[in-house]
Amino acid sequence: MLELRDVHSYYGHIHALKGISLSVEKGEIVTLIGANGAGKTTTLRTISGLLHPRHGSIWLDGERLDGLPPDIIVRKGVGQSPEGRQIFPRLTVMENLEMGAYTRNDKEGIRRDLEHVFGLFPRLAERRNQPGGTLSGGEQQMLAIGRALMCRPRVLLLDEPSMGLAPLLVETIFNIIRELNREGTTILLVEQNAAKALAVAHRGYVIETGHIVLSDNAANLRQNDLVRKAYLGET
Amino acid sequence: MTTPTTSLAQPTTTLATAPSAWRDALRIGLIGGVCAVLVALIGMIEAFSNRNIIAGVITLGTLLIIGSAFLSGYFATRSASDSPRAAEVIGRGALAGLMTSLFLTLLALFVNAVPTIRSMFINASPALVQLLTLGQGMPAGNLLLLVVGTMMGALAGLLQLVPPVFHRSLIIGVVITILIGMMQDLLRVTFQNWSALRPVSNFFFTSNGLAPAGAATIFALAIVFNVVWSQRGDRVRAGIRSLPPAQRRALNLGLVIFGGIILLALPWVVGLFFSEVLVNVGLFVLMALGLNIVVGFAGLLDLGYVAFYAIGAYMIGLLTSTSKEIVFAGGWSFWAALPFAIAVAILAGAILGIPVLKIRGDYLAIVTLGFGEIIRLLAQSDFLKPVLGGSRGVELIPKPAIGPFEFAGPQELYYLILAGCVIAVFVSLRLKDSRQGRAWMAMREDEDVAQTMGINLVNTKLLAFMIGASLAGIAGAIFASKLAIIYPHSFNLLISILVLAVVIIGGMGSIPGVILGALVLVGLPELLREFSDYRLLLYGAALVLMMLVRPEGLWPEEARQRELHEAEEEVSLSEKLADDEELAREGATG
Structure with a gap:
């Protein structure tokens, strides 16, 4: 469904992605794990068009995405919950969610999707008129995910949804990711928390300094020596 | 709601923080004094002394002089409203007011002693000295200014102690009176166009500034209105909100038409x-x-x-x-x-x-x-x-x-x-x-x-x-x-x-x-x-x-x-963390 073929991205002169190839099939959760600075967020920024690859191509259902501006890529069906829970802090929860549906015009559908998001995250419904900045960390993460869902993405890109959250809450967020996937959402999940990510994902890729060094199904990756040493903290 | 957050405002032990609060008042008084001297030296006081706010009582220039002492006192005591001792607050205000008026007094003495300063500061004129001694001549006027300044500062301190409704109403009353006094040209000319309104105009205005009785009336009206509104305003607004939509729309339309007529006329x-x-x-x-x-x-x-x-x-x-x-x-x-x-x-x-x-x-x-x-x-x-x-x-x-x-x-x-x-x-x-x-x-x-x-x-x-x-x-x-x-x-x-x-x-x-x-x-x-x-x-x-x-x-x-x-207003971090814990529990059980 979503496919990256030999993608190279640069920040100025810095060669950040050195030939990334990966694919996400319909209905899958695929995780991209790696250390800080390995290129995880850069990969997502390249997919969503905030960064244009210098070589390689990105495909969504046989359509080329690379080179398109970010707003068109959203319209093609790539939704994103950005790193660090970048919600709009002074817009209310409701306004944040409405922003997520910016590309859409079907009022009835938007209303139904709002109900759906509020069903997934009852807490957001309680706080619908509260400014986003006053939400707790976990609530902001929920809002960011809910907002990304509002554009009805065919693929949902999640950038470190567990970052900075208390352990119990990380559990909650991953349960939600699993729940979303059960409903049929295709997800590309970028995570530092490899143990949790591999527990929910079907397949995974390991990225190191701009290269994919490993790719396999999640169960095998969990058994892999390199992953166990470097990312799961086992000896 | 908002609470003062400076460390000075919340003395955990009055003994430990009291001296620093006094020092703070002194500092604000000094800053106010420097500002007041600057305002005097660039000629604002003299230029504004030609505009009467209340005829024969106070001009805009004099208002700047005593207002500076008041403001110093006000800011020196702003964060002290929850201080346990009233006398202390008033004293701090008085100190700040005294410091500010002291600067102006020193300026007057200096200009008087060194007239050649005018070659450098063109506005340091005898007229300014006259204003800075409140028209009372050298030694007596200096003392008077210090006394008035101290009183103004103390008054500002006192203002912090009255209930917030009156505190606000008093300030609004003063501001509105001053504003109407400053804009009396516009208002008087407007009133004079309509012969029926001439007596009203003559009650409130003289040919130069507000009439004392008029000023008192405006001040009192502004205060009464503000007090009443702060107590009844919510109910009025709630009343309007509870009107049936048709009536509310009619009310809005009426307001728009009323505003439109005023704008057109x-x-x-x-x-x-x-x-x-x-x-x-x-x-x-x-x-x-x-x-x-x-x-x-x-x-x-x-x-x-x-x-x-x-x-x-x-x-x-x-x-x-x-x-x-x-x-x-x-x-x-x-x-x-x-x-x-x-x-x-x-x-x-x-x-x-x-x-x-x-x-x-x-x-x-x-x-x-x-x-x-x-x-x-x-x-x-x-x-x-x-x-x-x-x-x-x-x-x-x-x-x-x-x-x-x-x-x-x-x-x-x-x-x-x-x-x-x-x-x-x-x-x-x-x-x-x-x-x-x-x-x-x-x-x-x-x-x-x-x-x-x-x-x-x-x-x-x-x-x-x-x-x-x-x-x-x-x-x-x-x-x-x-x-x-x-x-x-x-x-x-x-x-x-x-x-x-x-x-x-x-x-x-x-x-x-x-x-x-x-x-x-x-x-x-x-x-x-x-x-x-x-x-x-x-x-x-x-x-x-x-x-x-x-x-x-x-x-x-x-x-x-x-x-x-x-x-x-923000929910404190601890509250957010509590929210997260609750969320996690919900997630774990549900």
Whole structure:
């Protein structure tokens, strides 16, 4: 469904992605794990068009995405919950969610999707008129995910949804990711928390300094020596 | 609600913090004193002493002198309202007031002892000494000033101790009395036009300042009204809210019609001179509403906004002028030329917009600043003199007319401006609540996130520049036909800065705020002739003060107010953590 073929991205002169190839099939959760600075967020920024690859191509259902501006890529069906829970802090929860549906015009559908998001995250419904900045960390993460869902993405890109959250809450967020996937959402999940990510994902890729060094199904990756040493903290 | 958060305000042990609170009062008194001396030396006190606030009792100059002591006392005790001991608070206020008046007294003594200081400070005159001794002569007046200053400071301290309702009401009462006193020209002239109102006018006003009885009445009325409103206001508002929708709509419609009638009748009620002031205010309302779209809605800092004003004015000038010196003078009517003026302004908005699409923040401000200067220099250049008239400008611009009705004087032009402002308000209101308005808001918050919401930054930015430019173009067009002659130097950087100040002081993104800002920054100085010399100084002071005290502006937009006061209202971190724990528990059980 979503496919990256030999993608190279640069920040100025810095060669950040050195030939990334990966694919996400319909209905899958695929995780991209790696250390800080390995290129995880850069990969997502390249997919969503905030960064244009210098070589390689990105495909969504046989359509080329690379080179398109970010707003068109959203319209093609790539939704994103950005790193660090970048919600709009002074817009209310409701306004944040409405922003997520910016590309859409079907009022009835938007209303139904709002109900759906509020069903997934009852807490957001309680706080619908509260400014986003006053939400707790976990609530902001929920809002960011809910907002990304509002554009009805065919693929949902999640950038470190567990970052900075208390352990119990990380559990909650991953349960939600699993729940979303059960409903049929295709997800590309970028995570530092490899143990949790591999527990929910079907397949995974390991990225190191701009290269994919490993790719396999999640169960095998969990058994892999390199992953166990470097990312799961086992000896 | 808001609680004072400085460490001084919350003495855990009164003993430990008391000396530092006193030191703080002393410091604020010193700062107030330095400011007061500065105000005296630049001549404001003397210039303002000619304007009576209350006839025979107090002038604006004297008000500055004793007001400085009051303000010192007020700020020295502001954070002490929860202090256990009343005497201490009053004492601190008195100390600050004494310090401030001491500075002014020292200034008076110094000027008196060293008259040659005048060669350096031209305003250090005997007249100033006279004012600084409150008209009582040397030793007695000095003492009097110190006593009055101390009393003022103590009074300010006392004010902190009364219940907040009265505290606020008293301040509002004083401010309203002073404002009415300052604007007595406008009000008296207006009243004198109507013979039935003459006795009322004579009760409140003398030929120079408020009558003492009138001032007392205004003060009392303002206080009573404010106290009553603060106790009953919520109920009235709730009453209005609980009205059936049909009645509420009728009420709104009634208010709109009432406001409309007042606006339509205004130039004939207030007379010729004040209509001129209204026209100038209106031009700035129009421009500020346009800049508000660029800066307030879309968050793009534009320091060259005057360029579009100039383009609108020059297009009208060139197309309608009958001057022989301009090669392309069109001799068209205003109405035929107006669409072209607007179109060219919009085009210029796009031309400015395209190169700055990738530029953010400070860099954008610098580029737009340059753009504004380029337009002015082009108009001024000898090279383009045959086309644009060079530094002599464009002359013989006719007045707009509809049939036999000519917008000749300010009272007629007022309606043209009013129409422009109504259109601008309408456009702003519609845009604000539209999809486009939300796209601007998202872009203002974070360009990257806005893009991942599917917003096209190129279109969004260009549209903001173009709509902003169109409103400035209309303002420029009206300006050109108002003056009948335009020069390049009418379009200098200062206009851009003034419009920006209007938007910032009024409240970025807020439509009523911007209108209020124009009234305060453009209207007030024109009404107070003494202000004109100190206009820029006061703008600067007002901007600094606003940024410190009320950064969201006089009449803020809802979302911006939320942002700037987040720190105060914000749910504390511990509360957020508690929320998260609860969330986690919910998640674990459900």
